[in-house]
Each structure stands twice: as structure tokens, then as C-alpha cells.
Amino acid sequence: MSASTAPTSTTPPAAVTRSRPAAPSAPRTSLTMLRRNLRHARRYPAMTISLVSMPIAMLLLFNYVFGGTMSAGMGGQGSGDYIKYLVPGILLMAVGSGVLPTTVGVCTDMTEGIVTRFRTMPINGSSILTGRAVGAVIQTLLSIVLVMGVAFLAGFRSGAEPVEWLAAAGLLALMCTALTWLAVALGQLVKAPDAASSVALPFSFLLPFLSSAFVPLDSMPDWLRHFAEWQPYTAFIETLRGLLLGDEIGRYGPLAVGWGVLIAVGGFVWARSLFRRDATR
Amino acid sequence: MLDGIDLHIPKGSVFSLLGPNGAGKTTAVQILSTLVTPDAGEVRVAGHDLVREPEAVRAAIGVTGQFSAVDNLLTGEENLLLMAELYGYRRRQARSLAAGLIERFDLVEAARRPASTYSGGMRRRLDIAMTLVGGPDVIFLDEPTTGLDPRSRHGMWEIVRELVGDGVTVFLTTQYLEEADQLADRIAVLNGGKLVAEGTPAELKRLVPGGHVVLRFADAAGLDRAARALGIGTADSEALTLQVPGDGSVRSVKALLDWVEATEAEVEGLAIDTPDLDDVFFAVTGRPDNEKATTR
Numbered sequence: 001m002s003a004s005t006a007p008t009s010t011t012p013p014a015a016v017t018r019s020r021p022a023a024p025s026a027p028r029t030s031l032t033m034l035r036r037n038l039r040h041a042r043r044y045p046a047m048t049i050s051l052v053s054m055p056i057a058m059l060l061l062f063n064y065v066f067g068g069t070m071s072a073g074m075g076g077q078g079s080g081d082y083i084k085y086l087v088p089g090i091l092l093m094a095v096g097s098g099v100l101p102t103t104v105g106v107c108t109d110m111t112e113g114i115v116t117r118f119r120t121m122p123i124n125g126s127s128i129l130t131g132r133a134v135g136a137v138i139q140t141l142l143s144i145v146l147v148m149g150v151a152f153l154a155g156f157r158s159g160a161e162p163v164e165w166l167a168a169a170g171l172l173a174l175m176c177t178a179l180t181w182l183a184v185a186l187g188q189l190v191k192a193p194d195a196a197s198s199v200a201l202p203f204s205f206l207l208p209f210l211s212s213a214f215v216p217l218d219s220m221p222d223w224l225r226h227f228a229e230w231q232p233y234t235a236f237i238e239t240l241r242g243l244l245l246g247d248e249i250g251r252y253g254p255l256a257v258g259w260g261v262l263i264a265v266g267g268f269v270w271a272r273s274l275f276r277r278d279a280t281r
Numbered sequence: 282m283l284d285g286i287d288l289h290i291p292k293g294s295v296f297s298l299l300g301p302n303g304a305g306k307t308t309a310v311q312i313l314s315t316l317v318t319p320d321a322g323e324v325r326v327a328g329h330d331l332v333r334e335p336e337a338v339r340a341a342i343g344v345t346g347q348f349s350a351v352d353n354l355l356t357g358e359e360n361l362l363l364m365a366e367l368y369g370y371r372r373r374q375a376r377s378l379a380a381g382l383i384e385r386f387d388l389v390e391a392a393r394r395p396a397s398t399y400s401g402g403m404r405r406r407l408d409i410a411m412t413l414v415g416g417p418d419v420i421f422l423d424e425p426t427t428g429l430d431p432r433s434r435h436g437m438w439e440i441v442r443e444l445v446g447d448g449v450t451v452f453l454t455t456q457y458l459e460e461a462d463q464l465a466d467r468i469a470v471l472n473g474g475k476l477v478a479e480g481t482p483a484e485l486k487r488l489v490p491g492g493h494v495v496l497r498f499a500d501a502a503g504l505d506r507a508a509r510a511l512g513i514g515t516a517d518s519e520a521l522t523l524q525v526p527g528d529g530s531v532r533s534v535k536a537l538l539d540w541v542e543a544t545e546a547e548v549e550g551l552a553i554d555t556p557d558l559d560d561v562f563f564a565v566t567g568r569p570d571n572e573k574a575t576t577r
Contacts, residue, residue, distance in 0.1 A: 020416050021369040023340065032366045040354045117350035120314045121415065122340040123367050 026124035033131020037105070041139055047101045052143040054204060055094040056150050062086050062214060063154050074216060084158075087151045088240035089213025092233050094147045095175050096208060098140030099183040100200035106132060106187025107196050129184055129271055136180045137173070144172055158244040168243040174260035175236050179203060181267030188274040207233045232259035283308055283319075283474045290467070292418075295441065295451040297465035299458060299561070305474040306454035307347060310423045313452065314344045327418045327450075343417030347424045349404045350411070353397040357388050357407050360396060364414035382410040386440070402433030409440060419450045426460060438463055458561055462486070470561060478565040488564040494534055495552045496523045496541065503546030510544045511537075524554075526563045 024032070041048055062070070063083045071082040109115045109132075118128050160168070183200070190196050208214075210224065211233035217225050228234050235256040242249030283305045290296040298306050311317040313326055315335045324331040327341035344350075351360050361382055365375030383392045386406040391399060396407060405425060412420060422441070426434040441464050444451055455461050461468045462482045470478040470485070478485060493514075498504040498521045507523055508516040514525035527533050534553070541548055 020340070021371075021374075024367070024369040028369075029367060032363065036352070036355070036363060039359070044354060112353060113346055113348045113350035114352050116316065116346055117344065117411070118367075119316055120339060120342065120344040121364075121367060122336055 023122045026127050026130075029123045029127035030130040030134070033127055034135050035131075037132055037135030038138070040105070041135065047104070048139060048143065051097050051101055051139070052094065052146050054097050055090050055143075055147050058093060059086065059090045059147065059151060059154065062090075070215070073219075083151070083154060083156050084245055085241075086214065087148075087156045088237045088244060089208060089211065089233075090147060090151065091144055091172060091240060092175065092211075092213060092237050093204065093208045094144045095140060095172060095179060096203040096205075096233075098136060098143070098176065099179050099186070099203040100197060101139070102132070102136040102180055102183035103187040103190065103196040103200050104193045105136075106184050107190050107193045110188055111192065125275060126272055129275055133177070133180050133184055133271075136183065137176050140176050140180070141173060144176075159246060160244045164243045168240055171236060171239060171243070171256060171260070174257070174264065175232075178260045178263035178267060181264055181271055183267075185267050185271040185274055188271065207231060212237050230255075232256070232263065235259055283312070286469075286471075286476050288469060288476075288479075290450060290452065292450050293445065293448050294466040295445055295453060295464050297461035297468045298452070298454045298471055299456070299461045299468050300454070300471035301456060301562075304471040306471055307423055308474075309471070310344070310346070310421050310452070310454060314342055314421050315339055340415070341418045342421065343412035343415055343419070344421045345405075345408045345412045345423065345425060347427065349408050351396045351399075351404060351407050354395060356393050356395055357399070357403075358383060358392040360407060360411055361414060364411045368415045378414060382413060386410045400433075402429055402436065405429060405433070405437065406440070413444075417449065419452065420444060422451060422453045424454055424456065427456065434460075458485075470565060472562065472565075478561070485561060488561065493524050493526045493554050493560055494537060495554060496525065496537075496548050497521060497550040497552075498523070499547040499549050503544075503548075506544040507541045507546040507548075511540060521549075526560055 063086060067082040067086075070085075074082070074085065106129075109128075115128060119125060158165075183203075186199050187196060190199055211228050211231060213233065217228050217234070220228060235252045236259070238247070238252035239249050239256040241247045242252070286309070288296070298309060300306050308317065312319050313324065313331070315331065315338055318332065326338045329337040329341065331338055351357075352363065355363065358379055361379035362375050365378050370378060383389055386409065388403065388407060388410070391403055396404060399407065409422070409425070425441070426437050429437060438460070441451055441453065451464075453461070453464060458468075465482060468478075468480065468482055468485055469476050478488065496507065498507065501518060501521060504516055504518065504521050504523060508514065511523070511525060514523050516523050525537060527537060534551070538548065538551075
């Protein structure tokens with residue numbers, strides 16, 4: 001605490017005598033909000049590190065510890081083969097890991113009162129959400145690049161053409177955007193940042209395991225296979241496999257795009273309506 | 282929640298909404314600051330209709346809520362720059378604006394530390410500084426001194442007086458009559474969502490001529506007997522005191538002591554207090570405030 005709590009009264013009344021500038025446009029406000037979120041991420045990298053640590057740990061664990069057995073069980077040629085199967089699922093896991101920091105960030109904003117302040121200001125309310133979402137997508141995409149780097153170091157190779165890489169990147173960006181908007185909605189739904197981790201867990205952990213990320217669907221019991229076959233993660237993983245490794249994509253391509261658009265639009269609409277409804281939490 | 286509130290607040294004055302927890306003070310601020318849409322009624326803030334022109338209202342007001350609305354992960358300076366940017370100031374203007382407010386609110390040393398490290402008083406000052414960035418005509422302060430130590434409280438009072446000096450209209454909510462008395466030109470007392478009194482501080486105090494008398498007893502048994510015999514007042518069994526509303530005149534104090542003496546309770550000491558919210562409540566509602574309005 002500094003020496004005096006009373007403000008110095010010699011300063012001229014700066015607050016009232018100046019004229020107000022015109023209110024900035026919605027995109028400019030979104031950009032300001034984006035910068036705010038990126039600054040948070042830069043200053044407190046712990047969240048970003050935890051964002052990539054899980055998929056990287058899973059990659060290393062499944063490749064080096066289970067890789068040999070998995071490869072043999074799947075009828076592969078050698079232990080080096082499993083990493084090819086593994087990487088698309090790990091990438092989706094990295095996308096899913098982005099849900100947690102976004103949910104926590106949104107929930108913290110809502111509970112700490114800063115958003116209440118924004119709401120009483122002459123700014124476009126949804127810019128707050130847009131800035132948050134764009135920041136989260138950038139952060140998650142960077143973490144995917146990092147995970148990809150580790151995958152290459154661990155021996156992953158792809159014979160994909162540039163166009164296929166581009167399509168794969170687009171697909172990951174779509175899933176990223178979709179899950180981010182869902183996370184922005186969930187962050188407004190949970191009452192405390194602690195609770196955010198439990199709603200985020202399915203996206204980073206449960207759904208990847210209940211998909212074709214680690215083992216082929218054939219090896220699952222019927223009831224589980226039906227779920228895994230149609231859930232979004234499998235569609236994305238199978239499409240990525242097709243693009244990066246030349247496997248057959250089939251119906252998984254349209255299914256992935258459909259799921260992506262559905263979750264993105266649904267999450268966006270849900271997030272916006274929650275934001276409009278709940279002004280005084 | 283709120284009902285039948287009819288107010289006119291002149292420009293450049295301080296208006297205080299006084300009431301205990303749960304009276305509806307925060308709801309009133311939320312409605313006036315466009316956070317909550319009223320079910321009925323007509324409100325104009327800074328000349329703009331609240332329901333039809335919320336954007337115009339937002340451009341004219343600044344709000345410092347009961348709970349701090351600062352970004353804890355940013356420094357004090359960054360918080361102010363963020364506000365300036367959101368209000369559309371260019372970088373250079375924003376910098377000089379932030380520097381001026383940092384100086385004015387005595388945050389120079391703390392400006393480059395994250396707000397999460399600030400004390401309650403510093404956080405409240407930063408909060409108000411952020412509210413001033415937009416150059417508001419009307420400022421809402423929702424219980425600005427709740428939870429502050431006495432010195433920070435007096436610092437906050439200075440700040441409010443300065444704002445008025447700048448020509449800003451201040452709408453202040455508080456639980457403390459003393460605070461409203463110190464700062465406000467007019468006070469409205471809110472209870473259960475209804476206005477129970479309105480007027481200048483002097484007018485309100487005329488309703489409660491002398492405040493209350495505090496009797497200190499030698500033992501708990503004495504306190505108990507006296508409290509039961511009197512039937513009114515607030516007993517504090519830890520401090521062994523009984524607080525009785527009264528005007529503090531010699532005659533009334535003597536009558537009170539006679540009453541107590543009749544119960545053979547031993548009075549060790551007595552103090553006459555200036556009015557507080559309890560007394561105003563007693564005067565305007567005809568009953569002591571059971572929910573214990575003042576917890577200082």
C-alpha cells in the first residue's frame with residue numbers, strides 16, 4: 001500500500017474537459033479484445049503449456065510404450081508404423097485440449113466483473129466473445145504446430161501433397177473454431193472456473209479415447225463402435241488420416257465437415273444467446 | 282424487486298441511495314446502468330431513455346460496481362489503456378490519459394504490477410480510474426467503500442468530492458448514513474425495494490434527532506435483564522452492550538437509566554452515538570432493522 005490514499009488534487013480534472021472520441025467499430029473492438037487475450041496467454045504461459053503437454057505426453061506414451069504391441073495387434077509391419085496411425089488422433093486431442101483454457105478464461109471473465117464493466121460501456125457486446133474465440137483459435141493452432149513438430153521428431157512422416165496439407169490444416173481450423181465456440185458457451189454456463197475443468201474433460205480426454213484415435217473401431221464392442229463411428233472425433237481423425245496418409249476417406253469427409261459446421265454454428269449461436277441473456281451473474 | 286421509485290437527480294450533484302443489504306440498491310444500479318431491463322416504468326439517464334437508447338446511456342455513464350471490475354491479469358496501466366482503446370482513443374491520447382489517471386489516483390508505483398497484487402483500496406481506485414476513462418457525465422458507485430479500511434474509505438470520499446468538483450453527477454449507494462451524510466446532496470432511503478424516505482441529509486437527520494444510546498453492563502445477566510425490560514434495542518452479548526434508539530437528550534437518558542436501574546442491572550458506562558442507518562430505519566419504518574443493516 002502506498003503512502004497516501006487521497007488522490008492528488010493539483011491535477012486538472014482530466015475526466016470531463018476533454019471531448020469523447022467516436023466509439024470504435026465492432027471489428028476494432030474485437031481486435032482490442034483479441035490483443036487482451038493474447039497478452040494474457042503470453043504473460044501466463046502455464047495454461048498454454050498444459051494445453052500441449054497432454055497430447056504430447058499421449059503421443060510419446062502411445063508411441064514408445066504401447067507402440068510395439070499396438071502395431072503388432074493391428075497387423076502392422078513394425079513398431080515404427082503405429083505412429084502414423086497415432087498422429088491424427090493426437091492432433092484432434094490437441095484441438096480438444098483447447099477447450100479447457102477457453103472455458104476457464106470465459107468463466108473467469110464472467111465471474112470477475114470485467115465483463116459486467118464492458119456491458120455498461122458503449123461497445124459491441126459480442127466483440128468480447130469474438131476476441132476471446134479468435135485468440136483461442138490462434139493459441140490452439142499454434143499448439144497443434146508444436147505437437148506436429150514433436151510428432152516429426154518422434155518419427156512421423158507423411159507423403160501428403162501441399163494441397164492435402166492445406167486441406168488438413170483447414171479441417172483442423174474448422175474443428176478448432178467449432179470447439180472454441182462451444183467452449184465460449186460452456187464457459188458462460190459453468191458458475192466457477194474450477195467447474196470448467198470437468199466440463200472440458202470430455203473434449204480433451206474422453207472423446208478421443210472413444211474414437212478411432214488409438215485403436216481401430218473393429219476392435220471395439222458393438223455398442224461402443226456404433227457411438228465411435230458417428231461421433232465427430234472419429235470423422236475428423238479418419239479424414240485427417242486420409243489426407244495425411246492416403247487412407248480412404250469415404251463418408252467420413254462430409255461427416256467431418258458437417259459436424260464441424262454444426263458445432264461451430266451451434267456453439268456460436270448458443271454462446272451469443274447466453275451472453276445476451278445473462279447480464280448480471 | 283423495486284417498486285414506486287420516483288426520483289429526479291440534478292446534474293452535477295451527489296445522490297445517495299441508502300439501504301441495508303437486500304434493499305435493492307444494486308438492482309437499482311443495474312437498471313440505471315443498462316445491465317437489467319426494467320419490467321415497467323420510465324427512466325432517463327443523462328437525458329436518454331434507458332430502454333430506447335441504451336447505447337446513448339452507455340456512452341454517458343461510468344459504473345463502478347460492488348465487486349471490482351478490473352482485469353487481474355493485466356497491470357494497472359494496461360487496464361487503463363484497455364479502457365482507452367475501447368473508448369476509441371488513439372494510442373498517444375490513451376497513453377497521456379492513462380498516465381494522468383495513474384497519477385491522480387496515486388497508483389504510480391503500482392502501475393506496472395498486475396492488478397491481482399493490489400490491495401482492496403488500490404483496486405477500488407483503479408476501478409474508479411477505469412470508470413473515468415470514458416469521461417462520463419454520470420457515475421454510478423455501488424457501495425464504493427464496503428470492505429475498505431477507514432483510511433481507504435476517507436480516500437474514496439475525497440475522490441467522490443473531486444468528481445463532483447469536475448461537474449460529474451454521482452449516484453452512490455451505501456449502507457452507511459455517515460457516508461451519505463458526508464457526500465450526498467440528497468439521500469433516498471431504500472428498504473425492501475421501496476423508497477421510505479428522501480431528502481437532504483439535514484432533513485433525514487431531523488427524523489432521528491439524537492441517534493442512540495449505548496449502555497455497557499458489568500455482566501451478561503445484567504445486560505439480559507435490561508434488554509428484556511426495555512424490549513427494544515440491540516444487545517451485544519460479547520461487548521456486554523445494549524444499543525437503544527433515542528435522541529440523546531439529558532431527560533431521555535435519565536429516563537432510560539431509571540428504567541434499567543429498576544431491573545437492578547449494573548450499568549458500567551454509557552455513550553451517546555450520532556445517528557446511523559439503524560436509527561433512520563427505526564424512524565422511517567417504525568421498527569428497528571432486524572436484518573442488522575450496519576455491520577461495522
